[in-house]
Amino acid sequence: MYSAILDKISKYDKISIFRHQRPDGDAMFSALALAGFLEENFPEKTIKVAGEDEYDIISRNDEVPTSFIQESLAFVLDTSTSDRIDDDRALQASFIIKIDHHPIDDPYGGINLVDASAAACAQILAQMFLSEEFSSLKLSQKTCEYLYSGIVTDTINFRTTNVNSDTLLIASKLVREGDLQVAEIVETVMDKDIDHFILATKIRNRLKIKGHFGFIIFREKDLEKLGISQMEAKNNIDEIGKIKDLQIWSIASEKDGLFDVSVRSKRGHVINTVCTAYGGGGHRNAAACKKLNRKQLKTMYETLTKMSDEIPV
Numbered sequence: 001m002y003s004a005i006l007d008k009i010s011k012y013d014k015i016s017i018f019r020h021q022r023p024d025g026d027a028m029f030s031a032l033a034l035a036g037f038l039e040e041n042f043p044e045k046t047i048k049v050a051g052e053d054e055y056d057i058i059s060r061n062d063e064v065p066t067s068f069i070q071e072s073l074a075f076v077l078d079t080s081t082s083d084r085i086d087d088d089r090a091l092q093a094s095f096i097i098k099i100d101h102h103p104i105d106d107p108y109g110g111i112n113l114v115d116a117s118a119a120a121c122a123q124i125l126a127q128m129f130l131s132e133e134f135s136s137l138k139l140s141q142k143t144c145e146y147l148y149s150g151i152v153t154d155t156i157n158f159r160t161t162n163v164n165s166d167t168l169l170i171a172s173k174l175v176r177e178g179d180l181q182v183a184e185i186v187e188t189v190m191d192k193d194i195d196h197f198i199l200a201t202k203i204r205n206r207l208k209i210k211g212h213f214g215f216i217i218f219r220e221k222d223l224e225k226l227g228i229s230q231m232e233a234k235n236n237i238d239e240i241g242k243i244k245d246l247q248i249w250s251i252a253s254e255k256d257g258l259f260d261v262s263v264r265s266k267r268g269h270v271i272n273t274v275c276t277a278y279g280g281g282g283h284r285n286a287a288a289c290k291k292l293n294r295k296q297l298k299t300m301y302e303t304l305t306k307m308s309d310e311i312p313v
């Protein structure tokens with residue numbers, strides 16, 4: 001598949017790079033890594049990074065005319081389904097290469113490089129750049145740094161359940177290849193500012209526990225009081241992780257009477273099936289669903305409470 005991808009790259013002068021809406025570190029750093037890698041190795045080609053939404057540490061949103069996309073080879077990164085692409089004009093591209101690690105079957109690309117066992121999309125990209133097929137191409141320090149940053153942010157510095165020997169091996173190769181300062185990168189991408197710390201304290205104080213299930217439900221008025229959006233509330237789910245007594249944890253936040261729900265769990269408690277039952281999805285230990293009414297949320301949380309007391313498989 002790597003040769004097929006190289007072959008496609010060689011055939012196009014215009015390359016566009018897409019990521020998912022509301023990009024996280026993996027989506028943004030993967031896009032930056034791929035763009036930089038292509039620019040350094042193929043200076044005669046024009047590379048554009050599409051997308052409107054920004055990521056708080058670093059962003060690149062190029063001006064991309066529709067005609068450019070239509071004539072281009074499009075890479076879509078870290079995006080499980082085509083409706084989640086930040087800029088749906090990606091689907092008009094001359095050829096699409098999907099590169100992703102979400103366990104969802106939506107092969108919207110002409111080539112689909114999907115590895116659900118990879119801990120991050122950046123890990124899949126790194127594996128490709130480090131492969132035999134790509135060995136004649138240059139892998140710069142900056143590209144290594146972006147890829148490493150993508151892996152660190154998606155795995156919360158190598159502590160999610162999908163981290164395995166491949167993740168560490170590839171991370172190690174990036175550190176060696178790019179002569180990376182690991183502690184410095186982790187500081188840059190993981191440290192939070194003081195406003196976030198104060199907000200996190202307020203969020204943690206709202207934690208409720210039933211069995212081995214911990215949860216916070218934010219009503220619309222709670223969000224108003226805290227001065228945060230529904231999205232910001234959900235993004236703080238890691239603040240109620242790392243607790244010995246909890247097997248499953250979740251944040252639900254309300255908008256117009258309906259709740260968006262994010263769920264995390266420890267190894268052995270597979271919770272994406274629960275989210276799928278409510279129209280959502282995700283990884284085994286990290287999943288979400290949207291627009292649940294109060295009754296659905298209650299039923300879902302009862303299920304998760306029960307699951308949290310079961311002995312993990």
Ligand SMILES: [Mn+2]
Binds near residue numbers: 026027
């Ligand atoms: Mn990812």
